[in-house]
Amino acid sequence: MISTISPSGDRAITVEFENEINEEVNAEVYALQESLDYPGNGIVEMVPTFRSLLIFYDPNLTGYHRLTKLIRMNDPGRVSAANAKKKVLIVPCLYGGESGEDLAGLTRELQLSESEIIRLHSETTYRIYMMGFLPGFVYLGGLNKKIWAPRLKTPRTLIPEGSVGIGGNQTGVYPIGSPGGWRLIGRTPLKFYDPNRKNAILCKAGEYIKFQPVSEREYIKIRSDVEADTWKTEYAEA
Amino acid sequence: MEDRICRSINILRAGPMLTVQDRGRTGYMKYGIGESGVMDHKSYAEANRLVGNKDNEAVLEATLMGPKIQFESDCLIAVTGADMEASIESAPIERGKAIKVYAGQTLIMGFAKKGCRAYIAVSGGIDVPVVMGSRSTNIKCHIGGYEGRALKDGDKLSLGKENFAAGEEEKLLAQYELPDDYPEEIQVRVIMGPQDSRFTGNGIVSFLTETYTVSPQSDRMGIRLDGQKIESENGTDIISDGIVFGSVQITSDGDPIVLMADHQTTGGYAKIATVVYEDLHLLAQARPGCKVKFIRTDIKSFDSSRGLWNRLAHLFRGKGA
Structure with missing residues (x-):
């Protein structure tokens, strides 16, 4: 259910849903986005987030009141996220060792073996709630409580591209080299952001991600295919 | 017509923050890629209009201190926005007016006396590759503009094809935009x-x-x-x-x-x-x-x-x- 509709200046509207992070609320955001995603209504861009949809419009083609009416008409109400078909991107990940230098340390902190942490991290299908912060950075929900881990006190100055990490109750992938405080547990050979590729961004918010443990040899093979742009992204349905 | 094929400018001194910008990038915010583009749309529109450019052509944006630029070919330029005491070959030029510059001449700008950001439009526009629908520099995502970064001393930029007929130059040179005053x-x-x-x-x-x-x-x-x-x-x-x-x-x-x-x-x-x-x-x-x-x-x-x-x-x- 839409809770509030308010102007974000004279060219955008913020639509807010229930003030919580969960799959149902997030699914409503994407349902509204989808129902408004057609040409001719004056909307030029939409930015979906956890529980809000930001809609940019061309003030020459439409206005706040006209769009508010259109949004109300398309209020998705409660969407059942459970029934929707999920598109799941398979993300190969080389866990531990040099690729995930915090994994060994986490075993003591979490009282779990490396293989147990890897199993818990790779068995979950994560929803991409939103993207932001860095190009192609995914905010994933659904990390198993047993492997929640606090961020580093002092962030690293450079985390390499492709690093897979845990930060508090979140997990994700660094799409470009960046400073950051997440605990690094592995690395994916996939490029979540590549400005030279036809689709610069690998995935879409509203879709899902599942990590798949790979060996170092597999990692190298996939990475070289990715570099040559011959890698075919794998999807599963759930 | 020869000069129109390889029209270009040389950045002799970039200053602290000089970037290529246009109207900005639309449609990629949902992926975490911001809009970028000029900070001051008003001065940007004026600069392009003065040199006969299309309204979405790329220009240079300088913050607090202007650059030193040498022109490799004849062209029209216009400086709008902040007053950085621009001069060509030591002769001061007015803000908000198209100026004819000749191959080999140098534009020098200093610290902003009024305002914060100056715009330099060149007839034909700055011709960097269009990335995701825009020529704007997005430093964080390393895209757009010149190699996805702020300009440095020694960079060379190509110019696009001029958008006006030979006879229209006089008309453009006669235009004038009242410069903004930028109060405190x-x-x-x-x-x-x-x-x-x-x-x-x-x-x-x-x-x-x-x-x-x-x-x-x-x-x-x-x-x-x-x-x-x-x-x-x-x-x-x-x-x-x-x-x-x-x-x-x-x-x-x-x-x-x-x-x-x-x-x-x-x-x-x-x-x-x-x-x-x-x-x-x-x-x-x-x-x-x-x-x-x-x-x-x-x-x-x-x-x-x-x-x-x-x-x-x-x-x-x-x-x-």
């Missing part, structure tokens, strides 16, 4: 929301009545303001959501930041209000120390002043959505 105190109109309900009555009153000062930490990402802290009901943390060019975010310390062209696509601070589009250029030109007052306005006044008439005009021009 500005008033910008805001529309309240989307998260103004997060603030106390006192907080809202402070925001709308106090005078704020532009901090030296301001940049293309945001104009940071010092002054009376803005009181919130229960902290200013929200579940991260989308941001627009002009959003007024309140940090946990109670300080306002107006998010500008290079803003993050999403953020976790409550937004008390949004600066209206037409007033953003005032903030783009506000130097550190400039006083800012926020004046409340209503979305209704924007809806009715445009609306039907513009929609009809658009349709008649054959641009109906």
Whole structure:
């Protein structure tokens, strides 16, 4: 259910849903986005987030009141996220060792073996709630409580591209080299952001991600295919 | 016609922050790629118009100090925005006027005397590759502009094809735009929301009545303001959501930041209000120390002043959505 509709200046509207992070609320955001995603209504861009949809419009083609009416008409109400078909991107990940230098340390902190942490991290299908912060950075929900881990006190100055990490109750992938405080547990050979590729961004918010443990040899093979742009992204349905 | 094939300019001295910008990038914010583009749309539009360019052509934007540029071919240029005491071969040139420059001549600009950002348009536009629909530099994503970065001494930029016939040059040279004055105190109109309900009555009153000062930490990402802290009901943390060019975010310390062209696509601070589009250029030109007052306005006044008439005009021009 839409809770509030308010102007974000004279060219955008913020639509807010229930003030919580969960799959149902997030699914409503994407349902509204989808129902408004057609040409001719004056909307030029939409930015979906956890529980809000930001809609940019061309003030020459439409206005706040006209769009508010259109949004109300398309209020998705409660969407059942459970029934929707999920598109799941398979993300190969080389866990531990040099690729995930915090994994060994986490075993003591979490009282779990490396293989147990890897199993818990790779068995979950994560929803991409939103993207932001860095190009192609995914905010994933659904990390198993047993492997929640606090961020580093002092962030690293450079985390390499492709690093897979845990930060508090979140997990994700660094799409470009960046400073950051997440605990690094592995690395994916996939490029979540590549400005030279036809689709610069690998995935879409509203879709899902599942990590798949790979060996170092597999990692190298996939990475070289990715570099040559011959890698075919794998999807599963759930 | 030979010179039109390899028209170019040399950046002899870039200065602290010189970038290639156009109107900005649309449609990629949902992937975390911001809009970028010029900070001051008004000066940008003037500069392109003066040299006969199409309205979305790329220009150079200089912050606080201007560059030194050598032209490799004859062209028209126009300098708008901040007054950086531009001169060509030591002869001062006026802001807001097209100037004919000849191959080999050098444009020199200094520190901004008035305003904060200057725009340099060259006939034909700066011809860097279009990336995701725009030539604007996005430094964080390493895309657009010249190799996805700010310009450095020694960079060489190609120019596009001029957009006017040989006979039209005289007409362009006769135009004049009255240069902006950039006072030390500005008033910008805001529309309240989307998260103004997060603030106390006192907080809202402070925001709308106090005078704020532009901090030296301001940049293309945001104009940071010092002054009376803005009181919130229960902290200013929200579940991260989308941001627009002009959003007024309140940090946990109670300080306002107006998010500008290079803003993050999403953020976790409550937004008390949004600066209206037409007033953003005032903030783009506000130097550190400039006083800012926020004046409340209503979305209704924007809806009715445009609306039907513009929609009809658009349709008649054959641009109906």
